[in-house]
Amino acid sequence: MNNEQKIGGPRLLLIEDIPGDIRLMKEAVRERGLDIEMHVASDGEQAMSFLRQQPPFEHVLLPDIILLDLNMPGKDGREVLAEIKGDDNLKTIPVIVLTVSCSENDIELCYKLQANSFISKPVRLENFIAIVDSLHNFWFTTVSLPRSGKRG
Amino acid sequence: MNALKGMRPVEILLVEDNPGDVRLTREALRENKLKVNLTVAEDGEEAMGLLLKQGDYVDAPDPDIILLDLNLPKKNGREVLEDIKGNPKLKSIPVVVLTTSKAEEDILRAYASHANCYIAKPIDMGQFIKVVKVLEDFWFSIVKLPRDGSFE
Numbered sequence: 001m002n003n004e005q006k007i008g009g010p011r012l013l014l015i016e017d018i019p020g021d022i023r024l025m026k027e028a029v030r031e032r033g034l035d036i037e038m039h040v041a042s043d044g045e046q047a048m049s050f051l052r053q054q055p056p057f058e059h060v061l062l063p064d065i066i067l068l069d070l071n072m073p074g075k076d077g078r079e080v081l082a083e084i085k086g087d088d089n090l091k092t093i094p095v096i097v098l099t100v101s102c103s104e105n106d107i108e109l110c111y112k113l114q115a116n117s118f119i120s121k122p123v124r125l126e127n128f129i130a131i132v133d134s135l136h137n138f139w140f141t142t143v144s145l146p147r148s149g150k151r152g
Numbered sequence: 153m154n155a156l157k158g159m160r161p162v163e164i165l166l167v168e169d170n171p172g173d174v175r176l177t178r179e180a181l182r183e184n185k186l187k188v189n190l191t192v193a194e195d196g197e198e199a200m201g202l203l204l205k206q207g208d209y210v211d212a213p214d215p216d217i218i219l220l221d222l223n224l225p226k227k228n229g230r231e232v233l234e235d236i237k238g239n240p241k242l243k244s245i246p247v248v249v250l251t252t253s254k255a256e257e258d259i260l261r262a263y264a265s266h267a268n269c270y271i272a273k274p275i276d277m278g279q280f281i282k283v284v285k286v287l288e289d290f291w292f293s294i295v296k297l298p299r300d301g302s303f304e
Contacts (some may be wrong), residue, residue, distance in 0.1 A: 070192050085266070092263035110243035114266045115236070118296045131294060138290035142283055144254065144270045146263045 008146060009035035010140050012136065013063035015047040015080060016040065016098075017072040021121065028128040034136055044075025052092055063093060064145050069121070070099040070106060084113065085114040092146040094139065098131075139142075161187035162292055165215035167199040168192065168250075176277060177219070180284035186292055189213065196227025200235055203242055215245055216297050220240060220267075222251040222258060223231050230261065237266040244298045248287065 016022050029036050039060070041047035047068075050057045066084070070077035077097065084090045088118055094116040099106070102120050111120050124130055139145070164181070168174050174192055181188050191213060193199035199220075204210040218236070222229035229251065236242045246268040251258070254272045262270045271287070274280050291297070 008300050022260075065158055094263070094269065102296065104299075108298050111246065111298050112240075114243070116268045117246065117291070119294055120296055130222055137286050139269070142271060142286045144258050144259050144272050151220045 001145065009037050009144070010064040011037045011039070011102060012049070012065050012067060012068045013050065014038060014040045015044070015072070015077065016067070016069045017042050018069070021069070023124055024128045025132070026130040027125060031125075031129055032120055032130065032132055032136070034140075036102055036136075036140070043072050044077065044080045048075070051084065051087075051093075060073045062090075062147075064147070065139055066093055067094045067098045068095055070097060070110075078106075081110060081115055095145075096135070096139075111112075140150065154250045161189040162217070163213045163215045164188055164190050165199065165202060165228065166190055166192050167196070167218065167224065169194050170221070173221070173273070176276075176280055177284060180281040181288070183281070184285070184288055186288065191215070194197045195225045196229060196232045198226075199232050200227065204237065214299070216299065217291055218245055218247045219246050219250050220272075222249060222253055222262075230258075230265070231268055233262065233265045246291065246295075246297065248291070 014022065014025055016025070022042075026038065029038060039050070041050050049055075050060060051062065053060060067076050068080060077099065081095055081097070084093065084095055091114070097110045097115045097118045098121050100121050107118050119131060122131060166174060166177055168177070178190060181190060191202065193202050201207060202209045203215075205212050220229050220232060225231070229249070233247060233249070236245065236247055243266070249262045249267045249270045250273050251271075252273050252275070259270050271283060274283060
């Protein structure tokens with residue numbers, strides 16, 4: 001389908017402050033042997049510096065996709081989402097909200113802020129694996145991502 | 153995880169002028185256990201009429217998700233997407249662009265207009281059915297949709 005995306009593996013930016021959840025996501029990707037280049041930003045400020053390629057991130061490449069937690073200290077996920085989708089340079093990057101919040105209000109708000117999709121974050125490794133499988137099957141093998149032609 | 157347990161069917165609006173593609177989508181959706189109610193709009197004006205419940209469409213169902221072709225008669229899919237995502241009442245509905253175009257320009261423009269994702273429609277029938285299955289697996293079992301509470 002999108003063979004060009006398989007070359008070099010897609011770049012994913014995980015914006016997540018909880019070390020246990022970062023570890024689970026990494027384990028799920030490793031468990032499935034997926035070729036995904038994962039970067040982690042542990043709070044909203046760091047995420048925005050990364051995405052705007054400000055020091056110390058001057059040399060990073062922009063991610064193909066962003067996984068965003070909502071509840072973080074400092075600049076929270078809702079603010080990060082609004083900033084990304086309001087920035088002409090960043091708004092085409094798909095943002096998938098991954099959060100323990102299941103409130104109708106958060107779901108509605110995130111879609112209004114133009115989140116590309118909203119997933120509730122599981123607690124167990126096997127459920128993380130199911131989500132990583134579905135993310136991979138959908139976003140990295142079925143969907144056409146922006147800039148996919150410029151990979152490599 | 154969510155809609156699968158639901159009491160009401162998932163409401164899908166398919167905006168597609170090609171009868172062969174409508175039939176294929178309907179067949180692919182039928183293979184799933186999920187209860188789905190598919191409404192079809194054959195051009196962009198009909199799609200907007202249904203979404204805004206104008207004229208004959210006062211009783212049109214509110215879609216949980218929209219599958220949108222880009223090349224449509226009357227009003228094309230790019231305009232329909234901009235109208236949906238520019239309307240505060242409609243913008244939270246996920247829009248999956250499903251089109252034969254693989255042009256980088258179309259992909260970028262769709263994401264810039266806040267399409268939730270972009271899928272290049274495969275011509276091969278088996279591949280097309282596979283794409284619809286992956287799409288269902290992601291959007292209807294992993295993702296939380298707006299109005300998700302009404303499924304339970």
